[in-house]
Amino acid sequence: MTRHAIGIDVGGTKTKACIVRLSDGAVVAERTEATPCQTGGAAVLDLVCDLAAAMRGLACKDALEATALGICLPELVTRDGEPASAWNFDWRGLDYRSRLGTYGALHIDSDVRAAAFAEGWMGAGKDVDPFVYVTISTGLSHSLVIGGAPYEGARGFAIHFSGSDLVAFDGPNQDRAVRHNLELFAGGKALGERYGAVIARPDTTALALFEAEAKDPRAAEMVSNALLSLASYLGQLINTLDPAVLVLGGGIGSDPKVTPRLAALTRQFIWAEGARDMPIVPSLIGDTACAIGVAAMAHKTTSRMDRP
Secondary structure, three states, rough: EEEEEEEEEEEEOEEEEEEEEEOOOOEEEEEEEEOOOOOOHHHHHHHHHHHHHHHHHHHHHOEEEEEEEEEEEOOOOOOOOOOOOOOOOOOOOHHHHHHHHHEEEEEEHHHHHHHHHHHHHHOOOOOOOOOEEEEEEEOOOEEEEEEEEEOOOOOOOOOOOOOOOOOEEEEEOOOOOEEEOOHHHHHHHHHHHHHHHHHHHOOOHHHHHHHOOOOOOOHHHHHHHHHHHHHHHHHHHHHHHOEEEEEHHHHOOOOOOHHHHHHHHOOOOOOOOHOOOOEEOOOOOOOOOHHHHHHHHHHHHHHHHOOO
């Protein structure tokens, strides 16, 4: 019997659940719902349990073997699979393991590591070692993939390159400290909020900003500045990690109108001349990458645990 696994990508705005065929990564069933982040972590957990039950029901109906359940979160997740932050919603202290464990052997991970795993398995990072996967979407994060395995770090927190302020000094005597937080400046959520404030529409999204670029000089300047800032950080990421390929994912990063512009800007910030022509490419899998990746990771973890 062909094996399958369930993967659920819990995002800041939407949650996607998939049944994934493990022989080739094909999604054989999927369902997407809005994530009730504003209602709190318990409501998000209720939604994830409902989706897990629905996917389990579909698998049973179609006589599919799906014994593993992978959940990926837009949060810090420790090496032991424990949520360790609450930027979008808070699962810390909730009984998520006993509730979700009823639907299969459970694996919980960070969303960017799940997407990076999928890209290395069947996407733009296939047969590339090492590569870096970067998500540029509502938020910003990255994963270094070595030998097909996303690098976790000592605690599981090796996913950020932009969350904390960086300090530079400016002014005539280099005596003025300037703080810069990339995610609060160029993340998708921040871009939508900033442009919404300019046009007096609080519900504006980053997508609306990019669509307005051609006709609104204010939007064009905002996009230009955001991409330049992103490029400077991506250049430093390349300088630090020296990957063979940089894969750009997320709604902004993999946009065909954005990727080549961002790649061209990034090259000026790559210090080593021998690395400036390295491939900077979009994700090949798209918005199912996280769910596919975490489903495969859950199966891999279960298989390892089953060995004598």
